[in-house]
Amino acid sequence: MPDLTTRFCGLTLRNPLVAAAAGITETAERLKRCEDHGIGAAVIKSYFQYEPARHSPTPRFTVIRDSLGRDKSFCLYSFEQANVYGLERFAEEIARAKAICTIPIIASLNCITPERWDEGARLVTQAGADAIELNVSCPHGVHVMSHADMMDEMTKALRTVKAASHLPAIPKMSPQLSQPGAVAQGLAAAGADAVTMFNRFTGLDIDLETEQPIMHGGYAGHGGPWSLHYVLRWISEVSPQLPIPIMSSGGVSDGGDIAKLILAGAQTVQTCTAIVMQGYPVIGKLLQGLSDWMDAKGYATCDDFRGKVCDRIKGNDDVDRVKRLVAEIDCGKCVSCGLCARVCIYDAPEAATGHYVIPEEPCDGCGLCVQLCPVQAITMRPLAVPRTFTLGEK
Numbered sequence: 001m002p003d004l005t006t007r008f009c010g011l012t013l014r015n016p017l018v019a020a021a022a023g024i025t026e027t028a029e030r031l032k033r034c035e036d037h038g039i040g041a042a043v044i045k046s047y048f049q050y051e052p053a054r055h056s057p058t059p060r061f062t063v064i065r066d067s068l069g070r071d072k073s074f075c076l077y078s079f080e081q082a083n084v085y086g087l088e089r090f091a092e093e094i095a096r097a098k099a100i101c102t103i104p105i106i107a108s109l110n111c112i113t114p115e116r117w118d119e120g121a122r123l124v125t126q127a128g129a130d131a132i133e134l135n136v137s138c139p140h141g142v143h144v145m146s147h148a149d150m151m152d153e154m155t156k157a158l159r160t161v162k163a164a165s166h167l168p169a170i171p172k173m174s175p176q177l178s179q180p181g182a183v184a185q186g187l188a189a190a191g192a193d194a195v196t197m198f199n200r201f202t203g204l205d206i207d208l209e210t211e212q213p214i215m216h217g218g219y220a221g222h223g224g225p226w227s228l229h230y231v232l233r234w235i236s237e238v239s240p241q242l243p244i245p246i247m248s249s250g251g252v253s254d255g256g257d258i259a260k261l262i263l264a265g266a267q268t269v270q271t272c273t274a275i276v277m278q279g280y281p282v283i284g285k286l287l288q289g290l291s292d293w294m295d296a297k298g299y300a301t302c303d304d305f306r307g308k309v310c311d312r313i314k315g316n317d318d319v320d321r322v323k324r325l326v327a328e329i330d331c332g333k334c335v336s337c338g339l340c341a342r343v344c345i346y347d348a349p350e351a352a353t354g355h356y357v358i359p360e361e362p363c364d365g366c367g368l369c370v371q372l373c374p375v376q377a378i379t380m381r382p383l384a385v386p387r388t389f390t391l392g393e394k
């Protein structure tokens with residue numbers, strides 16, 4: 001059994017999995033449920049200074065599945081904005097949570113004025129919070145801002161919080177950035193103790209019958225498993241140079257996803273949609289999945305593989321472009337559905353009696369048919385003579 005203990009901003013977590021700010025962490029009792037199911041730490045649902053945000057519309061959830069109806073990359077599209085509580089009551093809830101939980105509880109604040117950032121930081125510190133996440137990236141409140149204005153707003157909030165509290169301050173970044181690396185570096189330079197990458201995107205869905213935006217009639221948070229690969233990409237790029245730890249947020253749907261985020265360099269890994277969609281018991285399954293993978297790989301701790309993928313990511317110049325493989329159909333498995341022939345832009349698959357075949361020419365070895373074959377009848381096989389190329393503009 002691997003040791004999942006994780007150090008983060010001076011805190012010791014029993015494992016790297018953190019319940020992300022959302023309705024699932026809004027009250028002391030819900031935080032306790034996260035703890036009882038094994039979570040390492042939890043971020044209490046954000047306090048919002050903007051008061052209307054404390055009243056979420058009904059209904060506020062839509063599950064958008066991919067076009068093939070598959071679940072692995074669904075989007076949880078939702079408009080659930082703020083904790084229902086005002087600031088003092090919010091701080092009380094943190095104190096209540098601290099009285100019944102032993103895991104670190106991270107306060108999440110979303111303020112508009114410097115005075116309220118200051119007051120919020122002081123109150124949650126007095127209440128016993130273990131760190132402060134600065135929700136400066138809510139997808140429902142995002143207005144388009146220049147990079148400079150956004151950095152200015154985030155760093156001002158950060159400096160105010162740092163001046164008001166000794167707690168680790170963790171800005172939660174928007175994914176809607178052209179330069180997440182520069183933003184993370186700027187926040188580190190301004191005193192952030194860690195960054196959370198990322199909050200959700202802002203999305204829109206439209207009811208084709210009424211031709212209106214769905215649910216409450218506006219934009220909403222667009223997150224869930226599909227976002228994993230975006231988060232992985234940026235954490236793998238940013239983590240090697242960043243002097244502070246990264247708490248990932250976005251896309252976890254199984255224990256393997258936690259392992260991937262740590263391989264990309266995350267110190268801790270938040271999860272939200274998995275708990276929203278499957279209930280608190282999924283926490284145990286996610287951790288078991290991580291432990292099983294670590295056992296299989298022989299890793300004793302998360303430090304043993306953290307960031308391991310970062311120097312394995314190839315640039316354009318390093319990609320092996322020699323064609324070495326082509327597709328091959330197992331005629332015993334092929335059910336002759338013809339999907340491979342319909343999608344092949346090289347017109348490679350040919351109908352034979354009761355099955356298809358793929359001649360070596362004109363197959364280009366792209367591998368799409370392998371991915372799409374509904375009965376897994378297609379595999380890739382090595383070409384006897386790889387197809388090399390020479391550069392030279394024509």
Ligand SMILES: Cc1cc2nc3c(=O)[nH]c(=O)nc-3n(C[C@H](O)[C@H](O)[C@H](O)COP(=O)(O)O)c2cc1C
Pocket residue numbers: 020021022023045046076078080081082083108135172198199200221223224225227249250251252270271272273274276
């Ligand atoms: C229903 C819902 C409510 C959320 N509320 C908050 C919030 O109050 N504050 C915040 O910083 N993030 C909030 N988030 C974003 C999550 O904390 C998390 O960053 C995001 O969902 C990405 O993780 P996931 O892919 O595991 O869901 C919310 C997300 C969902 C789905």
